[in-house]
Amino acid sequence: MTARGIKVVREHLAKHPAPADVAARREQYDRAERVFKTPADVRVEAVQAGGVSSEWLVPPGARTDAAVLYLHGGGYVIGSTRSHRHVAAAIAAAAGISALLADYRLAPEHPYPAAVDDAVSAYVWLLRRGIAPGRIVIAGDSAGGGLTVATLLAIRDRGRPLPAAGVCISPWVDLTCSAASYTTRAEADPMVTRDGVAEMARLYLAGASAKTPLASPLHADLKGLPPLLIQVGSDEVLLDDATQLAAAAKAAGVAAEVEVWPEMIHVWHWFLPMLDEAERAIDVIGRFVRRVHGAA
Numbered sequence: 001m002t003a004r005g006i007k008v009v010r011e012h013l014a015k016h017p018a019p020a021d022v023a024a025r026r027e028q029y030d031r032a033e034r035v036f037k038t039p040a041d042v043r044v045e046a047v048q049a050g051g052v053s054s055e056w057l058v059p060p061g062a063r064t065d066a067a068v069l070y071l072h073g074g075g076y077v078i079g080s081t082r083s084h085r086h087v088a089a090a091i092a093a094a095a096g097i098s099a100l101l102a103d104y105r106l107a108p109e110h111p112y113p114a115a116v117d118d119a120v121s122a123y124v125w126l127l128r129r130g131i132a133p134g135r136i137v138i139a140g141d142s143a144g145g146g147l148t149v150a151t152l153l154a155i156r157d158r159g160r161p162l163p164a165a166g167v168c169i170s171p172w173v174d175l176t177c178s179a180a181s182y183t184t185r186a187e188a189d190p191m192v193t194r195d196g197v198a199e200m201a202r203l204y205l206a207g208a209s210a211k212t213p214l215a216s217p218l219h220a221d222l223k224g225l226p227p228l229l230i231q232v233g234s235d236e237v238l239l240d241d242a243t244q245l246a247a248a249a250k251a252a253g254v255a256a257e258v259e260v261w262p263e264m265i266h267v268w269h270w271f272l273p274m275l276d277e278a279e280r281a282i283d284v285i286g287r288f289v290r291r292v293h294g295a296a
Contacts, residue, residue, distance in 0.1 A: 005275040030082040050121030059093035066097040066135035073142030075200030094286025111206035119151040133161040145171025149217035165292040173218040175201040175210040179240035188235035222252040233264030
């Protein structure tokens with residue numbers, strides 16, 4: 001299934017190249033909800049989570065005392081609850097809990113640190129809802145994976161209790177876009193290019209340094225963060241972001257697991273209906289969440 005599955009995904013991507021215009025890219029990304037359906041038995045409730053437009057996703061039989069805060073990808077410029085509802089719902093179902101899918105503000109209309117502020121506000125909303133910090137996991141993909149780490153840092157630095165763990169899927173954690181894998185994986189990666197993400201970084205940073213810790217958490221002091229699960233594909237230009245994040249976390253005394261999935265591309269989880277490896281990776285995340293909650 002591996003070769004057939006990833007071939008189908010690559011063929012799909014080749015037929016649907018990303019437009020250059022931001023508005024058109026947002027519209028294209030959000031059309032995912034038409035193709036990648038959220039299961040009908042998952043309850044979807046629109047909520048304002050600390051002032052952040054969000055969705056509360058409740059799979060059948062979900063525990064009520066735990067939650068995943070999910071932060072979608074899209075380079076801080078595109079992406080929404082519409083584009084990532086199916087991923088967040090699948091992770092929630094695999095973990096047996098609910099998910100809060102935050103529709104944080106996007107650049108260029110709302111540059112750094114708007115996304116970080118919104119993610120922290122959503123986390124605090126979960127605490128005020130009565131969910132203990134040790135029963136919350138923050139997860140995200142791509143820019144959302146970097147935002148996951150940035151949110152953990154902001155929570156730590158603001159003196160809030162930290163959640164149980166973080167999950168980073170194909171994380172973008174260095175907005176200098178300088179890792180070697182931008183070159184070594186350029187031909188293999190059908191989705192991400194250095195020029196493309198550099199432009200998104202420019203829009204998000206709006207003049208701030210690309211090494212700003214809460215924008216590029218690879219350049220932050222990671223000491224004191226909770227355990228991290230990091231998943232990345234072998235065929236993506238953000239490979240080094242993920243492996244370097246794991247190394248930096250371990251050097252800071254943080255428990256970090258990094259998985260490099262052979263032949264997989266950027267956020268292969270997003271192609272859940274087309275790819276067995278997406279389902280398996282999400283199952284791994286579900287088991288990790290259950291373990292850190294003590295519910296394995």
